[in-house]
Amino acid sequence: MDVDAVSRLEDLERRVGALEVVTLAGNQAPPSPLADLRQLDELRHRDGPRYVRGSLRGAVAYAGSATLGEGEVLWAGEHGLPDIWDLEPVGLARLMAALGHPTRLALVRALLVGARTSRELQAVIGSESAGQLYHHLKDLLAVGVVDQTGRSLYRISTSRIVPLLVILAAAGDVASPHEPTGELASTEPEER
Numbered sequence: 001m002d003v004d005a006v007s008r009l010e011d012l013e014r015r016v017g018a019l020e021v022v023t024l025a026g027n028q029a030p031p032s033p034l035a036d037l038r039q040l041d042e043l044r045h046r047d048g049p050r051y052v053r054g055s056l057r058g059a060v061a062y063a064g065s066a067t068l069g070e071g072e073v074l075w076a077g078e079h080g081l082p083d084i085w086d087l088e089p090v091g092l093a094r095l096m097a098a099l100g101h102p103t104r105l106a107l108v109r110a111l112l113v114g115a116r117t118s119r120e121l122q123a124v125i126g127s128e129s130a131g132q133l134y135h136h137l138k139d140l141l142a143v144g145v146v147d148q149t150g151r152s153l154y155r156i157s158t159s160r161i162v163p164l165l166v167i168l169a170a171a172g173d174v175a176s177p178h179e180p181t182g183e184l185a186s187t188e189p190e191e192r
Contacts, residue, residue, distance in 0.1 A: 043078075050080035057081060064162035069114040075162030091143075098139045099167065107136055108156070108164060111146060115155035 043059040046052075051059055063076035098104060103125050110116055110124045122133050137154065140146040145164065146154050156164065 046080065050083060052080075053082035053085075056085060060084065062162070062166045064165055066112075066161060066165060068112055068161065073158055073161045075159070077163065095143045095145070098143045098145060101136065101139075103132075104136045104140055105168075107140065108145060111154060111156045112161055112164065115149065115153055118152040118154070121154065 039061070043061055046059050051057060058081045059078055060081070061076070061078040064074070066073045099108065106124055107121055110121060116124070118130065118133060118137075121137070122128070122130065125133060125136070127133055137146060137148075141148060145156065145160065147157055149155050
């Protein structure tokens with residue numbers, strides 16, 4: 001490589017490095033799309049029984065950082081496609097059904113920010129009736145989304161916060177009449 005090319009490459013590396021540490025309002029700049037594509041490529045080439053079974057091959061990963069009133073929560077998860085197929089459908093359907101009501105979603109959103117008393121939760125759903133609140137809480141408690149930590153105190157476990165946010169974000173992507181907000185990189189045609 002000639003001296004000019006080396007100099008231009010070093011300049012480019014310096015500029016990219018500077019972009020990676022740029023901060024906006026105290027937050028690190030979003031990762032470059034190239035980093036996302038590298039992660040996708042890594043997921044795509046995972047091997048072993050956790051990632052490959054018959055025609056199923058691959059992995060789904062998610063991560064999040066959320067500051068919601070009681071401090072920052074960082075979480076990352078990865079599941080091989082065969083593991084996702086092995087998830088018990090009845091339990092998944094119960095979870096989705098529990099989250100599939102506007103009142104319960106309002107309760108989940110309130111509890112994602114922090115623990116709440118039953119009186120505070122009644123105000124969230126705009127109900128005078130404790131019976132209506134407990135009906136909805138019962139469904140969320142039964143699937144493990146909500147924990148009761150005291151006589152009238154409810155919370156969402158820290159380990160469930162980012163996974164629940166991912167469920168909400170993914171549901172928004174699926175329900176949107178527009179294209180999802182993520183990047184699509186596919187080697188398959190869109191329509192099959």
